[in-house]
Amino acid sequence: LKKKLQxxxxxxxxxxxxxxxxxxxxxxxxEVFETLSQKARASDAKVPELDQKEKDKAIAAxxxxxxxxxxxxxxxxxxxxxxxxxxxxxELPVIPxxxxxxxxIGEAGVGLGEEEVYKLSVSIHEFSIxxxxxxxxxxxxxxxxxxxxxxADYYVIECGKDEWPEPDENAPKIPEPMGKGVNKYQYWxxxxxxxxxxxxxxxxxxxxxxxxxxxxxxxxTGELTAEVKGYPYFPWKExxxxxxxxxxxxxxxxxxxxxxWKNDEEAEDPKQSIKVNENYKPAEKASSLLSASMWxxxxxxxxxxxxxxxxxxxxxxxxxxxxxxxxxxxxxxxxIRSKGQWAFSLCTPFGVRPGSCENAVVCAKxxxxxxxxxxxKGKTIVNVYVGYGVxxxxxxxxxxxxxxxxxxxxxxxxxxxxxxxxEPVEEKKEEGEKADA
Numbered sequence: 221l222k223k224k225l226q227x228x229x230x231x232x233x234x235x236x237x238x239x240x241x242x243x244x245x246x247x248x249x250x251e252v253f254e255t256l257s258q259k260a261r262a263s264d265a266k267v268p269e270l271d272q273k274e275k276d277k278a279i280a281a282x283x284x285x286x287x288x289x290x291x292x293x294x295x296x297x298x299x300x301x302x303x304x305x306x307x308x309x310x311e312l313p314v315i316p317x318x319x320x321x322x323x324x325i326g327e328a329g330v331g332l333g334e335e336e337v338y339k340l341s342v343s344i345h346e347f348s349i350x351x352x353x354x355x356x357x358x359x360x361x362x363x364x365x366x367x368x369x370x371x372a373d374y375y376v377i378e379c380g381k382d383e384w385p386e387p388d389e390n391a392p393k394i395p396e397p398m399g400k401g402v403n404k405y406q407y408w409x410x411x412x413x414x415x416x417x418x419x420x421x422x423x424x425x426x427x428x429x430x431x432x433x434x435x436x437x438x439x440x441t442g443e444l445t446a447e448v449k450g451y452p453y454f455p456w457k458e459x460x461x462x463x464x465x466x467x468x469x470x471x472x473x474x475x476x477x478x479x480x481w482k483n484d485e486e487a488e489d490p491k492q493s494i495k496v497n498e499n500y501k502p503a504e505k506a507s508s509l510l511s512a513s514m515w516x517x518x519x520x521x522x523x524x525x526x527x528x529x530x531x532x533x534x535x536x537x538x539x540x541x542x543x544x545x546x547x548x549x550x551x552x553x554x555x556i557r558s559k560g561q562w563a564f565s566l567c568t569p570f571g572v573r574p575g576s577c578e579n580a581v582v583c584a585k586x587x588x589x590x591x592x593x594x595x596x597k598g599k600t601i602v603n604v605y606v607g608y609g610v611x612x613x614x615x616x617x618x619x620x621x622x623x624x625x626x627x628x629x630x631x632x633x634x635x636x637x638x639x640x641x642x643e644p645v646e647e648k649k650e651e652g653e654k655a656d657a
């Protein structure tokens with residue numbers, strides 16, 4: 221029996237448990253014996269070792285966080301004198317107060333934690349200054365949200381400009397170039413809310429990428445260069461799939477109370493161009509926002525048949541001006557994206573009565589994209605997404621069917637081998653005799 225217990229490891233476990241009893245001398249040893257057994261079992265647990273790639277990644281994250289909080293040494297000139305302090309960039313982008321916005325969305329039930337939000341705030345500020353020094357100045361920077369992954373998470377920021385540089389001649393042509401349509405903004409992502417060097421720009425989006433991504437349901441791994449395995453085949457790596465999901469979330473869930481934006485009458489197409497309404501006044505009662513007619517989208521509608529927000533340019537001198545199916549500022553009860561209030565859940569924080577509290581937070585939570593929230597408190601409007609980047613499945617997911625195989629090609633008609641008649645034997649003998657003579 222002792223031999224069998226030693227082979228199974230139970231003997232050593234029992235000895236360690238009794239050692240705890242002898243050392244601690246509990247008064248009720250029989251009652252706490254199971255607790256001491258679990259304690260002995262926990263001491264035998266082995267921590268899995270990380271491979272070299274994971275170790276390097278963890279060390280890089282620690283170094284990046286340490287450098288962000290490290291006080292830089294005072295610069296010195298060659299003569300040992302203190303140089304003049306470097307002036308900050310003349311124009312800094314408009315960055316919302318992330319700490320205050322976090323408290324607003326916290327009341328709506330979306331929380332990232334004060335420490336995490338503070339790190340993000342410092343990282344985004346450093347990012348804006350670093351990009352300004354590289355002559356890549358943005359006009360606006362907005363925290364899009366956090367997309368959760370199996371190996372690592374993505375922090376996403378949305379950057380906008382008035383004018384984008386023209387693409388290189390050798391670069392592939394994009395149907396909607398930067399600054400237009402689904403590529404109106406540029407998105408940068410990071411696995412760590414660290415220094416400015418941790419942010420990476422996502423590539424522009426094309427209609428074929430968006431069309432393929434709509435047919436898939438995949439979780440993110442946290443690596444932009446990872447392959448997106450599945451059907452249909454997605455050759456643009458995880459960076460392209462992430463960009464496609466961000467576009468669907470942005471153009472389908474970014475909303476605001478009615479009156480915050482207004483049509484730009486000076487633009488070529490006023491119904492598709494908007495600007496901030498400086499005369500906007502928030503609703504006197506927060507309860508008035510609990511209606512779908514008081515909310516509207518302010519991002520362009522992605523046409524499902526074209527997977528873009530604008531019609532393609534037609535060749536020729538005369539271009540036909542087609543009107544888009546959905547205006548930019550359309551209320552939720554009339555917008556085909558929302559199909560009424562069912563696409564959004566309009567609510568207030570638990571225990572708050574909007575009729576009795578004028579400054580109550582009212583939020584619009586997307587049902588199609590769980591994790592997308594727009595929280596409103598007075599003039600503060602915060603759109604944020606925290607989720608897995610996967611839409612709600614109305615039915616059980618079924619992969620799209622494989623394409624119809626091509627018809628079998630017809631075999632060509634078989635050609636007969638040419639038959640050569642053998643030479644007569646007598647003629648060969650005569651030729652041989654002449655050669656002998």
